[in-house]
Amino acid sequence: MRGKSSGSGIRPLGEPRWVRWSLIGFTVLALGLLLLLPLASIASEALAKGWRAYLDSFSDPAAGSAVRLTLLTAAIAVPANLAFGLCAAWAIARFDFRGKSLLTALIDLPLAVSPVVSGLVYVLLFGLQGWLGPFLARHDIEIIFAVPGIVLATIFVTFPYVARELIPVMEEQGREQEQVARLLGASGWQILWRVTLPRVKWALLHGAVLCNARAMGEFGAVSVVSGHIRGKTNTLPLHVEILYNEYNTVAAFSVASSLALLALVTLALKTWVERRAERAEEEAQRIGPPGSVEPSPRAGAGAGAADSGVIYAHHP
Numbered sequence: 503m504r505g506k507s508s509g510s511g512i513r514p515l516g517e518p519r520w521v522r523w524s525l526i527g528f529t530v531l532a533l534g535l536l537l538l539l540p541l542a543s544i545a546s547e548a549l550a551k552g553w554r555a556y557l558d559s560f561s562d563p564a565a566g567s568a569v570r571l572t573l574l575t576a577a578i579a580v581p582a583n584l585a586f587g588l589c590a591a592w593a594i595a596r597f598d599f600r601g602k603s604l605l606t607a608l609i610d611l612p613l614a615v616s617p618v619v620s621g622l623v624y625v626l627l628f629g630l631q632g633w634l635g636p637f638l639a640r641h642d643i644e645i646i647f648a649v650p651g652i653v654l655a656t657i658f659v660t661f662p663y664v665a666r667e668l669i670p671v672m673e674e675q676g677r678e679q680e681q682v683a684r685l686l687g688a689s690g691w692q693i694l695w696r697v698t699l700p701r702v703k704w705a706l707l708h709g710a711v712l713c714n715a716r717a718m719g720e721f722g723a724v725s726v727v728s729g730h731i732r733g734k735t736n737t738l739p740l741h742v743e744i745l746y747n748e749y750n751t752v753a754a755f756s757v758a759s760s761l762a763l764l765a766l767v768t769l770a771l772k773t774w775v776e777r778r779a780e781r782a783e784e785e786a787q788r789i790g791p792p793g794s795v796e797p798s799p800r801a802g803a804g805a806g807a808a809d810s811g812v813i814y815a816h817h818p
């Protein structure tokens with residue numbers, strides 16, 4: 503066999519050792535320069551004047567307002583995208599209809615469009631000179647340069663994440679278990695809560711983690727629709743920009759460190775969810791196909807001709 507190295511001088515299959523170590527070294531160097539070094543510089547600049555100056559950066563009322571607005575925006579955008587992503591994934595994975603490919607393409611639209619462009623679209627729609635601007639002004643409804651505009655822009659740039667996580671999982675699982683539950687008399691809500699959600703919970707959680715990270719760190723679209731009103735419409739990324747433009751580097755890097763910490767927490771949660779999903783998939787494969795029943799030792803003793811040791815219950 504050529505794949506086995508022996509004293510005959512046959513070269514083993516695979517890349518040479520120097521190629522493997524070169525690729526590993528290049529990857530580690532790139533990660534160090536592009537990720538670890540920036541994180542280290544953020545921590546260094548944030549603590550340049552000590553812990554007291556670092557903590558004082560968060561005692562500023564404008565910083566507190568930015569934190570509250572960021573949390574509020576994420577608290578609205580993430581549940582909205584969870585509901586939308588689940589509905590969209592269910593429709594695409596479970597039904598065949600005209601325009602299905604178009605709907606899938608529209609879900610990916612925010613990933614292809616610049617966030618700044620999406621923010622400008624909302625300005626053209628809801629701004630004072632926009633299509634709906636005069637109507638909103640007559641009824642004293644503020645969207646642009648207010649919290650509703652920030653929430654809408656954030657929902658737009660984050661809504662693909664949950665749907666894109668759920669669609670491939672639900673397509674791979676198929677619709678057989680839902681059909682069986684329907685034949686057994688389960689209602690739509692019972693199928694959703696007892697059949698569908700338990701099977702896609704890890705994909706749903708993974709999409710929620712990614713959606714939350716993007717919602718809290720979004721800059722481009724929010725920058726266009728917020729108006730940069732200090733203490734009212736500034737989220738954490740916008741607050742960092744204002745502090746840096748004012749040459750308040752310690753405060754800017756201190757607030758930026760909270761966003762960096764959020765990124766690390768998101769990465770840890772993402773890794774944990776992926777591992778739990780892999781374990782759940784391995785457990786499902788170890789148990790066997792749906793409907794299989796492992797007989798007890800007493801039942802197996804009298805089985806006689808049952809050589810496989812597994813009895814399959816076929817659903818109608």
